Amino acid sequence: MTESPARRMTPLRRVRGLGSAHSGTRDFWHQRVTSVAGIPLTIAFIVIVASLLGRNHAAVVQILGSPLVAIIMLLFIINMAYHMWIGMQEIVLDYFHDEYIKLSLLVANTFFVFAVTFASVFAILKLSFGV
């Protein structure tokens, strides 16, 4: 037993491969990457929404469906989806320790993020290509 691989691993090696979430620091790192990407995307998102205020439906449809605006909106939504999925997972892991409740909430998080993201992406694609 003394020669098992685990015993020969450095702490860094253990963190990289295992850790309690079995994913090491990956979620932490991806949270940072989506945060950095989120800064310019959030600014662009705010500018787009602000410029659409007070416009009628036809104008909003036309602008949201134009390629550059649609691409920025899609990037914002998809980036923020991954970011908020990791973030909510972290909140659940912090406060819920009962295994069943924890698992249910983690699954609910995935369902919620998937549904909201898919709906938003579908709407933008329909505005871009749709009838």
Add this chain to the structure above:
Amino acid sequence: MAELQARPMTGAERQRPLSPHLQIYRLTMTMAMSIIHRITGGALYYGMLLLAWWLIAAAAGPNAYATFEAFIGSVIGRLILFGFTWALIHHALGGIRHLIWDTIHGLEPAERELLALATLVGSIVLTLLLWGVCYLMIGGPR
């Protein structure tokens, strides 16, 4: 845990300080902003429903869009949108602060309190500025 045994054992018998309970901590600016960062993150999480509704309404047609416009133009709707704006700006500024801290800068006591205060003041100023500009653009509150 073989590698942990290598550490000198001298501290093991000593009384370690216990972490005090939440109510005993003095509320600092950084602590308050940390809590608000989590709350705004959670609020934005559900706020994405509003974004989805707006986009779906736009894609669905003029009637659905009119329903959305009626809601977002109401007092409740505007309050929610104002809250969303502030939460987004505050959370983004707080996020930038976290990213600065990740580079091990700005962690000295005075610096971190200043950064936390800047998040709060900055988010309020930027939110009011943004709403002011938008109201001017669309020609006053309607």
